[in-house]
Amino acid sequence: MTSFLMQSGVRLLAPHLKSALERGAEVKMLAGDYLYITQPDGLRALTAIDERLEARLWRSMGTSFHPKAYLLDYDEGEGLLIVGSSNFSFSALKTGFEWNLAMNAEVEPYTFRNALDKFMESFYHETTLPVNPDTIAGYEQEYQRQHQKNPEMLRKITDMEETEVRVQTPDAVVETAERAELTPIHPRPSQKDALEALEQTLEEQYDRAMVVMATGLGKTYLAGFFAQRFIRVLFIAHREEILNQAKQSFERIMPDRSLGIYNGQFKEGATDVIFASIYTLGRKKHREAFRQDAFDLIVVDEFHHAAAATYQSVIDYFQPKFLLGITATPNRMDGQDVYALCNGNVAYQIHFIEAIRRNWLAPFQYYGVYDDTDYAVIRWLGTRYDEEQLAEAQLRESRAEKIYEAWNRYKQSRTITFCSSIRQADFLSEFFRSQGVASLSLHSGTREMARPEAIRLLQEGKLSVIFTVDLFNEGTDIPAVDTLLFVRPTESLTVFTQQIGRGLRLAEGKSHCAIIDLIGNYRNADVKLQVFRQDGEEAGRGKRDGGLPELPEACSMELDIQVVNLLQELSRKRLPYREKLHRDFLDLKQELGRIPTYLELHLMGRGKTIGYRSEFGSYVGFLYWAELLSEREQEIFMRYEAWLRDAEKTVMTKSYKMIGCSIC
Incomplete structure (x- = not known):
């Protein structure tokens, strides 16, 4: 793992890496x-060493x-x-002063x-991309x-290499101040319903x-x-x-069973129940330390992550009697299908x-506040906005004043604010402090106080606002939070749903959660309110009417008139359906580094595959439209287009039809 990778370093180490791979190494x-x-040619040279090398x-x-x-x-x-x-370069490895x-x-x-x-945690982090021709x-x-x-890049490289890098300490594990007494507990109504459904699933084998x-x-x-x-x-x-919290929860339910942690620090693999880090089991030697049938039940928490390669290696290896995936958001941010798992x-x-x-969760009052930032002029990089351009638009005192005004108008007592970047979190925290508000910017670089201490102070009311980026998306339980402030563009409806969940837990004295959401002309702004629709499904074609979802009686939704007008305008300008399918296809093509098969498009793509058939007649028809067929393939498609359409839409009820489709 190095900051920079140069072609000279790849040439130096290529024969040794190739030899290791041939001996069976990962x-x-x-x-x-x-x-x-990092040089693009260096990345190309690295991938050319051997297809078994993962970069x-x-x-x-x-x-x-x-x-x-x-x-x-x-x-x-x-x-x-x-x-x-030493970075991955010839001078760093051989001739430089290192x-x-x-x-x-x-x-x-x-x-x-x-x-x-x-390393494994970093390697499969959501901010990484697989290295392939497309990426x-x-x-x-x-x-x-x-x-x-920046023609002065060489000077910048030298300056940076001479600068001491501050070592970041990992976030402290959030633990309760005192361990809960191991008194027996009983299922809540929601858990009873789910348990009955699981019993039925077992009966159906x-x-x-x-x-x-x-x-x-x-x-x-x-x-x-x-x-x-x-x-x-x-x-x-x-x-x-999550592992530590789960272990505490299981201890209360089954105090007579032995429980152990299996991660980088502990290898308690002989207990009845093992709580394991995916980044540890993701390494071959650790998962193969257990027999494939060693477990009767495997539970995968936050199951929406399970389509990732590191989870796949674990799921494919073990053969439990039952596999249970649990999640609040079943749709992955990259569109890959966890339902298939x-x-x-x-x-x-x-x-x-x-x-x-x-009445199992707290009601909410949602306030859609108009954000006059023009996101249309900020460069879109395929999955996110350009960091520098976005920061330039956000780190302005005039915008901080509007955010503070909206928060002050609708807030309650304890607020979590979700920001786009660490710089924005620091900037807004400093501004709120200048207004006399007890606030903290909490992230991996925070040295002012540890994460458990910050959460305790927020619960006690000694902190009014915590500004963070993605720290509280999953695995954090702070029931006392009664206000959520969103000052970032909503790029993922999955993340947005997770973040909303941070404020909906029931707590004594908490009547509702105030959700203050700044809405501008960013991508997905016109569809973000779909997360409040009970079916949870993305609106299909012809359903983007901008109508508000039907909410429980205790909930409310209030939008600035500028927001209403903006959402209607964005809905009218929404990307044509064909272009959306094309973009979804290109995203998956980039992830795989090649044209996906129709099955891969169905299992891992964002768009519904029936859309490709309805819009283009067949998947091959789409590839023809997208100009991704060779000349020979184009000739075959033009000659047999009608047959290909029939093969794709024919119901597979007879053997000769199945054979025809398999040939296709």
């Missing part, structure tokens, strides 16, 4: 796009990404960790295991633009299922109640605090709107 390389120094690119989005580490993990506790100043420290895994096993876990081409465009814009429950309804406790009927249980999560079997599902109707 080789993973993570490089960064920080300052656009990813960290999208720094303007923040520092400056690691230099080389990890060699051997069998039976042996290994070597090299940390230092300092590197090598550490033997047998001497410092804890540090070595922790480094491996942190390299996208990066190269930005690389060339930045180098043309399914071997896997997904439960979709809104944040705050006790998904982890549900898993614990369900796990009582199984002898050996594996609980998988992607964050340490549970064979389409959703045992139980309840939307947060229905939970509010049943």
Whole structure:
């Protein structure tokens, strides 16, 4: 894992990496796009070494990404960790003045295991991209633009290499001040309903299922109640605090069972119930430390992450009697289909709107406040806005004043504010403090106070506002929060739903949650209110009428008149359906590095595959429209277009039809 990857470094190490791969080693390389120094040709050379080599690119989005580490993990506790100043280049590895420290895994096993876990966590982080021809081409465009814009890049490289990088400490694990007494507890009504549905699933002899429950309804406790009927249980999560919280929850349900943690620090693999980090089990030697049939039940928390490669390797390896996925947001941000991982079997599902109707969650009052920022002039990079241009628009005192005014008008007592970047969080926190508000910008670089302390002060009312980026999307329980402030463009409806859930937990003295949402002409602004529709489905064609969703009696929705006008205008200008399908296809093509098969498009694409058939007659027809067929393929398509259309839409009820489709 290095900040910069140069072609000279790839040439130097290519034969050694190739040799390792041929001996059966796993080789993973993570490089960064920080300052656009990593060379596109170096990335191409790296992928050309061997198709078994897995490489990813960290999208720094303007923040520092400056690691230099080389990890060699051997069998039976042996290994070597090299940390230092050498990037992936010939001069850094051979001729330059560099300092590197090598550490033997047998001497410092804890540090070595922790480094491996942190590497895997970084490698599969949501800000990384797989390195393939499509992603390299996208990066190269930005690389060339930045180098043309800044001809002094070599000087900047030298300056940065000489600058000491501040080491960031990981977020502290959130733990309760005192461990809850291990008194027996019983299922809530929502958990009873879900347990009955799971019992029915077992009776129908399914071997896997997904439960979709809104944040705050006790998904982890549900898993614990369900796990009582199984002898050996594996609980998988992607964050340490989730593992610890889950272990505490299971202890209350089954105090007579042995429970253990399996992560970088602990390897308690002989207990009845194991709470394991996905980043530890994602490494071959750790998952293969268990038999494939070692567990009767596997629970995958935050199941919407399970389509990622690191989860797939674990799910494919183990053969439990039952696999249970639990999540509040079943739709992945990248569109990949998690329903397929549970064979389409959703045992139980309840939307947060229905939970509010049943008084299981707190009601809300939603305020859509007009944001006059012109997002149309901010460059869109495919999955996000340009970091610098977005910051330039957001870090203005006039905008901070409008945000403060909206918050002051609608707020209650305890607020979490979701920002676009660390810089925006710091900027707004400083502005609110200047207005006499007790506030804190809380993120990975915060040194003022630890995360558990900040949460405690917010709960006690000694802090009024916490500004953060994505810190509280998952796995954090702060029932006392009664105000949510959104000062960032909504790029993902999944993330937006998760963040709303942070304010809907029931708490003593809490009548409702105030949701203050700044809405401008950013992407997805015209569809974001769909998260309040109980069916939870994205509106289809002809349904973008801008109408407000039907809410429970205790809830309300109030939009500025400018917001109403804006949403109607954006809905009229919405990307034509064909172009949307094309964009969804290109996103998946970039992820895979090639044209996806029709099945891959169905399982992993954002768009509904029936749309390709209805708009273009067939998937091949779409590829013809998109000019992605070779001349020979175009000739075949034109000659047999009618047959291809029939083959794709014919119901598979007779053997000769199935054979015809398989040939297609």
